Amino acid sequence: MASIxxxxxxxxxxxxPVLHGVDLTIQDGEFIVLVGPSGCGKSTLLxxxxxxxxxxxxxxxxxxxxxxxxxxxxxxxxxxxxxxALYPHMTVRQNMEFALQIARMPKAEIxxxxxxxxxxxxxxxxLDRLPKALSGxxxxxxxxxxxxxxxxxxxxFDEPLSNLDAALRVATRIEIAQLKEAMPDRxxxxxxxxxxxxxxxxxxxxxxxxxxxxxxxxxxxxxxRPVDEFVAQFIGSPAMNLLAGEIIATGAETVVRLDxxxxxxxxxxxxxxxxxxxxxIGVRPEDLLAVSGDGLFSGEVQIxxxxxxxxxxxxxxxxxxxxxxxxxxxxxxxxxxxTVTFGADPAKVxxxxxxxxxxxx
Amino acid sequence: MKSKPVxxxxxxxxxxxxxxxxxxxxxxxxxxxxxxxxxxxxxxxxMWPSRTSFDHYAFVIxxxxxxxxxxxxxxxxxxxxxxxxxxASLAGYALSRxxxxxxxxxxxxxxxxxxxxxxxxVAPIFKMLSPLGLTNSLTGLVIVYTAFNxxxxxxLMQSFFDGIPKDLEEAAMIDGATQxxxxxxxxxxxxxxxxxxxxxxxxxxxxxxxxxxLMLISGNDSSTFPVGLLTFVSKFSVDFxxxxxxxxxxxxxxxxxxxxxxxxxxxxxxAGAVKG
Amino acid sequence: xxxxxxSHAAKPLRKRIADASEPYLYSAPALILIIGVMLVxxxxxxxxxxxxxxxxxxxxxxxxxxxxxxxxxxxxAFFRALRNTLWxxxxxxxxxxxxxxxxxxxxxxxxxxxxxxxxxxxxPWAVPSFLAGLNWAWLFNPVIGPLPHWLHALGLLDAPNxxxxxxxxxxxxxxxxxxxxxxxxxxxxxxxxxxxxxxDLYEAASIDGAGPVQRFLxxxxxxxxxxxxxxILLRTVWISNFADLIVVMTNGGPADRTQIVASYIFTQAFxxxxxxxxSAIALVLLVLLLVYSLLIVLLRQTMLNKx
Ligand SMILES: Nc1ncnc2c1ncn2[C@@H]1O[C@H](COP(=O)(O)OP(=O)(O)O)[C@@H](O)[C@H]1O
Ligand SMILES: [Mg+2]
Numbered sequence: 051m052a053s054i055x056x057x058x059x060x061x062x063x064x065x066x067p068v069l070h071g072v073d074l075t076i077q078d079g080e081f082i083v084l085v086g087p088s089g090c091g092k093s094t095l096l097x098x099x100x101x102x103x104x105x106x107x108x109x110x111x112x113x114x115x116x117x118x119x120x121x122x123x124x125x126x127x128x129x130x131x132x133x134x135a136l137y138p139h140m141t142v143r144q145n146m147e148f149a150l151q152i153a154r155m156p157k158a159e160i161x162x163x164x165x166x167x168x169x170x171x172x173x174x175x176x177l178d179r180l181p182k183a184l185s186g187x188x189x190x191x192x193x194x195x196x197x198x199x200x201x202x203x204x205x206x207f208d209e210p211l212s213n214l215d216a217a218l219r220v221a222t223r224i225e226i227a228q229l230k231e232a233m234p235d236r237x238x239x240x241x242x243x244x245x246x247x248x249x250x251x252x253x254x255x256x257x258x259x260x261x262x263x264x265x266x267x268x269x270x271x272x273x274x275r276p277v278d279e280f281v282a283q284f285i286g287s288p289a290m291n292l293l294a295g296e297i298i299a300t301g302a303e304t305v306v307r308l309d310x311x312x313x314x315x316x317x318x319x320x321x322x323x324x325x326x327x328x329x330x331i332g333v334r335p336e337d338l339l340a341v342s343g344d345g346l347f348s349g350e351v352q353i354x355x356x357x358x359x360x361x362x363x364x365x366x367x368x369x370x371x372x373x374x375x376x377x378x379x380x381x382x383x384x385x386x387x388x389t390v391t392f393g394a395d396p397a398k399v400x401x402x403x404x405x406x407x408x409x410x411x
Numbered sequence: 412m413k414s415k416p417v418x419x420x421x422x423x424x425x426x427x428x429x430x431x432x433x434x435x436x437x438x439x440x441x442x443x444x445x446x447x448x449x450x451x452x453x454x455x456x457x458m459w460p461s462r463t464s465f466d467h468y469a470f471v472i473x474x475x476x477x478x479x480x481x482x483x484x485x486x487x488x489x490x491x492x493x494x495x496x497x498x499a500s501l502a503g504y505a506l507s508r509x510x511x512x513x514x515x516x517x518x519x520x521x522x523x524x525x526x527x528x529x530x531x532x533v534a535p536i537f538k539m540l541s542p543l544g545l546t547n548s549l550t551g552l553v554i555v556y557t558a559f560n561x562x563x564x565x566x567l568m569q570s571f572f573d574g575i576p577k578d579l580e581e582a583a584m585i586d587g588a589t590q591x592x593x594x595x596x597x598x599x600x601x602x603x604x605x606x607x608x609x610x611x612x613x614x615x616x617x618x619x620x621x622x623x624x625l626m627l628i629s630g631n632d633s634s635t636f637p638v639g640l641l642t643f644v645s646k647f648s649v650d651f652x653x654x655x656x657x658x659x660x661x662x663x664x665x666x667x668x669x670x671x672x673x674x675x676x677x678x679x680x681x682a683g684a685v686k687g
Numbered sequence: 688x689x690x691x692x693x694s695h696a697a698k699p700l701r702k703r704i705a706d707a708s709e710p711y712l713y714s715a716p717a718l719i720l721i722i723g724v725m726l727v728x729x730x731x732x733x734x735x736x737x738x739x740x741x742x743x744x745x746x747x748x749x750x751x752x753x754x755x756x757x758x759x760x761x762x763x764a765f766f767r768a769l770r771n772t773l774w775x776x777x778x779x780x781x782x783x784x785x786x787x788x789x790x791x792x793x794x795x796x797x798x799x800x801x802x803x804x805x806x807x808x809x810x811p812w813a814v815p816s817f818l819a820g821l822n823w824a825w826l827f828n829p830v831i832g833p834l835p836h837w838l839h840a841l842g843l844l845d846a847p848n849x850x851x852x853x854x855x856x857x858x859x860x861x862x863x864x865x866x867x868x869x870x871x872x873x874x875x876x877x878x879x880x881x882x883x884x885x886x887d888l889y890e891a892a893s894i895d896g897a898g899p900v901q902r903f904l905x906x907x908x909x910x911x912x913x914x915x916x917x918x919i920l921l922r923t924v925w926i927s928n929f930a931d932l933i934v935v936m937t938n939g940g941p942a943d944r945t946q947i948v949a950s951y952i953f954t955q956a957f958x959x960x961x962x963x964x965x966s967a968i969a970l971v972l973l974v975l976l977l978v979y980s981l982l983i984v985l986l987r988q989t990m991l992n993k994x
Contacts, residue, residue: 665814
């Protein structure tokens, strides 16, 4: 029973508040990914669940039991640190055995658990090496192995892949996904700042921002229906474009006259009282299309990045400001310095008033 | 980078010069101590006497208070080293692992103690210790030396603890280790070099201390080596062979200790220096 | 359930108090000792400077105000000692630093046997200071030491005499011993700082076409500067307080030519048992050193503000 209940948990360091009032319920067997800008308190939240950081207020329940004052080892959790935190003076085997020996597990069982974990993680040939004689990826796997052998109900990961190079990161990400699949009833909480890790691994993503949760949902929910401009720009890469304008027609479909000149249609419904309201429309780079005739805006393409399967265009924003980014499928070397008109499917046009999405109200 | 052979040779020669400069005085000490008396003056500046003898050593060990001095110094330096290392480990751990209000005051206090002339403390300490019966006693010396050495040793230990990531302790906590188990199985093995360096450093310092030993101790019975050797020098000032034999013997424990721990000492200072 | 709730409510407070007091418990023994054996005596020592404290005189102990300082103002021996202190400290620190820096640079280059060489050249540091003093006194003694003969052969001395008994040259004896003994300290500290300089900086500089001298001036020296500054400051204070070598080698002689303030204090306290006067001198030395440290810190501050 490894459901986790986080009830109005608060945390401050001295007088400095980091999290005020986080509420979150995690079901048995979920893979929760915590994302958010650096310094927003992801590690702090994870460490409070682990029992490494005192909870300033609120309750933490694991499997229905209040855990605020339970020592880490008795919470049924295991943690993989960003730095791996391998004991440098112990071999791989000793590192993995350590927790089991403390728990006074019989020797035969310890050996079985360690060898099993080593096999899963392809560490068998390295069991008698010291951590310093391992590569980064191997150390990372030892850290995971140390968590696995304890067979915890909850796995906690704090940016476990951030010290690996790109190729290794992809490979290890897939291993972690497979690991989760092999243990469907174990709950995993995973902190990262990597978009792709979040989108591919999570059953639900929790976006943390400015001292609290901004939004919780499946990766696609967050992508398609972000609750505010912050989440909209945080999920997806490159970030969603925002264009300022004013509502000129309401109803099942909303029409916005953009400050840069064009008009935008959005499938987000509005009420008559919204007439004349200042809003930002949001369009993801991949949802922008080159059109002939009327569109959202026209602008000169200033930079072309050909990535192969897509081309990213950096377009001058009408009226000045940061580039608007468009992502077109295929290769378009000829667009440089051309003025192009862009449009978008009304279903893909988000509406934000005062930063909040008009979808939710 | 290619290194030119001339430069390499110059580099090695310079190193050699330093080694010779560092070792020559010690070599000379050894040389005179094994020179028989009848050759001492006739072969005064020869690099090695034509005949060697250990008579001086035999005399010093058998017919002087030397063994007492040696024993006293061993007791004082050993107890000081152990006490300081324990106290400095505790304080260094606190400075390294906790953020507490008084931390900066403690650091400031310890830095200040490194600044003022210890000679200034001779008189007050003498006046304080004498009613307690701690003058003329090895215990008094150990207390004084411990206090003198704790500040630097604390900084040294702190730099070693700083070198052990906090993550390791947290990982051990999650693995279910109690504070004690975490300390014994994780922290202690990783701090061993630091402990060795501190022990060695303090041992050498206490072994060498002269001024307070002179002030606080009178009489051979509880004299330490430096004092004993000085009295020995003034008493037997004509017998250089015996003095130098005593000197060589005084040198042995400190140098042995140093050779064992010097690697860690450099490491410890490196850790400290990296932090600035 | 209520019981559980109660224990939950009580535990954090108790635990918080325990947690908060932990660092104090750990540092208390060291602190108590430092305060008891260093700070209290320091305060006492300062008060002695204003009292008549003579160990063998039972009628002493009264407050005499600034009498000691007035006496000090008339004390030619003290001013000589002050000049000697400057000379002793300046020469020792300068030579230790120069040779220590060169040694550190030499050791910073990898070569076969570096570990062994390092252990050997740092060995003088382990030699007890009184023994270093005796050892060098013997080396300077023409009866058994080679140095006077060599210096004579080199034409530096008119005759193979003991420089320790020559008023003009005596100070060089303790300085030589001090340099020999103190080089390792500078070398170790500077070597540690050198090894903390990122290697790729040198590579970048040599790609930019900087020669060895330029690399030294534009990378090594600026990186070492903070370490050099703090080490020199600490060593200066420390060496001006360091009387062991002088007490052992010359005892301040001949004709007070090697008497420094620290050894003068020692003479007053140990030989004359005049603790009051000794404390007054020590207080003056302490103030001078504090002023010196403050000046250095201020100088550094203004230089930083300009830069
Ligand atoms: N031990 C601490 N003491 C004081 N402030 C801390 C401490 N740990 C973290 N913080 C602060 O709390 C905030 C959140 O930190 P963290 O949880 O590490 O962020 P991240 O989301 O990048 O993991 C940061 O502003 C950090 O400076
Ligand atoms: Mg973090």
